[in-house]
Amino acid sequence: MASTGAAAPSGGMADVPENANQHCPGTSSEQAGKSAACAGCPNQSICATAPKGPDPDLAAIAARMSRVKHKLLVLSGKGGVGKSTVSAQLAFALARRGYEVGLLDIDICGPSVPKMLGLEGQEIHSSGAGWSPVYVEDNLAVMSIGFMLPNPDEAVIWRGPRKNGLIKQFLKDVDWGELDYLVVDAPPGTSDEHITITQCLQGAAAGSGGGSGGGTAAVIVTTPQDVAIIDVRKEVNFCRKVGLPVLGVVENMAGLVLPAERAAFSAVRASSSTSQQEQQQEEEEDVTAAVQALLAERFPGVQLRLRAEVFREGGGAARMCADMGVPLLGRLPLDPGLGAAADAGRSVLPEAKDEAKEGGAGAGAGAGAKGGLEAVAPQACIAPLMAIVGKVVEQTAGADAGADGKASKAAQ
Missing domain, CATH: 3.40.50.300 (P-loop containing nucleotide triphosphate hydrolases)
Incomplete structure (x- = not known):
């Protein structure tokens, strides 16, 4: 009897659906859908009309x-x-x-x-x-x-x-x-x-x-x-x-990972205004330039990355893998460069010549300078992708x- 879901072994027969009647003759049998054991089976009409025998393809x-x-x-x-x-x-x-x-x-x-x-x-x-x-x-x-x-x-x-x-x-x-x-x-x-x-x-x-x-x-x-x-x-x-x-x-x-220079920073202050429009204008102030300048002064010569858990801290895949006994291959972050690479139809990995010339994180930037990836060079996703x-x-x-x-x- 043809299964509407994944077939599982039953009574030693691999072609017997899980919801089949007892003494099911099997989906590939000439008696599928026709034998007395098929009466009342939810798969009966499918089995009766399905082609029998091995798949010719x-x-x-x-x-x-x-x-x-x-x-x-x-x-x-x-x-x-x-x-x-x-x-x-x-x-x-x-x-x-x-x-x-x-x-x-x-x-x-x-x-x-x-x-x-x-x-x-x-x-x-x-x-x-x-x-x-x-x-x-x-x-x-x-x-x-x-x-x-x-x-x-x-x-x-x-x-x-x-x-x-x-x-x-x-x-x-x-x-x-x-x-x-x-x-x-x-x-x-x-x-x-x-x-x-x-x-x-x-x-x-x-x-x-x-x-x-x-x-x-x-x-x-x-x-x-x-x-x-x-x-x-x-x-x-x-x-x-x-x-x-x-x-x-x-x-x-x-988790979201992106270069700090691509982040926007706002200062949000409490407002005593009763007008909703005025309150929205007064509560949030764009301080991106000031923060970027402070970060550049405090950490000269390095690239800073922002990381935030978007969905839940620590993720749920590791717990699921432990519960179900399957390996966790790795965790790919939300890297804007990965999305840009997908839109551009390119690999996030650096070309060999860029890797040799730039090295390390610069290699990702070299790859990002081609094929529409100029604005967002993939960085954080490369190492975990290669590990996977x-x-x-x-x-x-x-x-x-x-x-x-x-x-x-x-x-x-």
């Missing part, structure tokens, strides 16, 4: 994905936490390290990857090998439904089956070539797109002898406040139900070593 997907070493699904149960920002910057950073990287945008209704990679207006081309992704750099390829829309403001109003069909096309028809990492930017939630991408990647890996995981793992993004953490807990449980390993959690927007990327590489390298060890023992 899995063989083609397996052939494509066999050339991709690691698949990283960037997930979150909550919208607006910065999944696309993390996906884009993770892809940029991995490519900067010399890896062959692909970035797949499966947010069908809200594709923002073309904007964040500076690829607006690009189109997909096809050849005998399949669809050709759009390249940002020689080792960074991108695919998104955004490249297919005649108008960037066009609304994509699709039901689940059509979304699922396009995701399968992306997996089986895009000629990625040999990739070290395929980063998948997913929409929020735990529904059609997430089930499809997970089942396709795992099914393809199992069919090619790669095991249930097949080099696929999740990076989960959250923000510090409880309203996000509640939904992200559901995402962690989704990963566990479908057997998807979680590399760790990224806490995005973890380092942990991702370390964990995937560890998975490679474990797989090689198992293969070696099997050969012996």
Whole structure:
């Protein structure tokens, strides 16, 4: 019986939905939706009309994905936490390290990857090998439904089956070539797109002898406040139900950090005025210039940064990770330079020539002087981003070593 949610093993059968009746024959059985055990099941009508047997697309997907070493699904149960920002910057950073990287945008209704990679207006081309992704750099390829829309403001109003069909096309028809990492930017939630991408990647890996995981793992993004953490807990449980390993959690927007010279300072005084308009004018006085002068005099030759916890002090991701037994990859602050980089479609990381010339914090300023980032050079986000990327590489390298060890023992 076809599941409307994540299927979990029941009675030793992986294709039995959690809400199925006892003695369910399984969603792929010829008796699905027809047997006596199906009477009264909420999935009966779906199972009776759903195609039976193995998915015919899995063989083609397996052939494509066999050339991709690691698949990283960037997930979150909550919208607006910065999944696309993390996906884009993770892809940029991995490519900067010399890896062959692909970035797949499966947010069908809200594709923002073309904007964040500076690829607006690009189109997909096809050849005998399949669809050709759009390249940002020689080792960074991108695919998104955004490249297919005649108008960037066009609304994509699709039901689940059509979304699922396009995701399968992306997996089986895009000629990625040999990739070290395929980063998948997913929409929020735990529904059609997430089930499809997970089942396709795992099914393809199992069919090619790669095991249930097949080099696929999740990076989960959250923000510090409880309203996000509640939904992200559901995402962690989704990963566990479908057997998807979680590399760790990224806490995005973890406090506001900005250079002091970009801050505005006000002196607020009590007013005895009874007029609301006069009171507003008298209560707040702009003292930015005076404060900036005092700071420059007191701390000459250094850059000062302001830091404030916007949502909650200390964040909630660390507590959630401790409760649920998943790693915390790191905390990305609200850096104005990160937002500017996303709008400009660029990496926040400095170019190699800028890094060699400027060094340290100046490298971020060198990168910020290009591509519309002159006003806001990324600074505070660079170190935590690189630490997160380092942990991702370390964990995937560890998975490679474990797989090689198992293969070696099997050969012996």
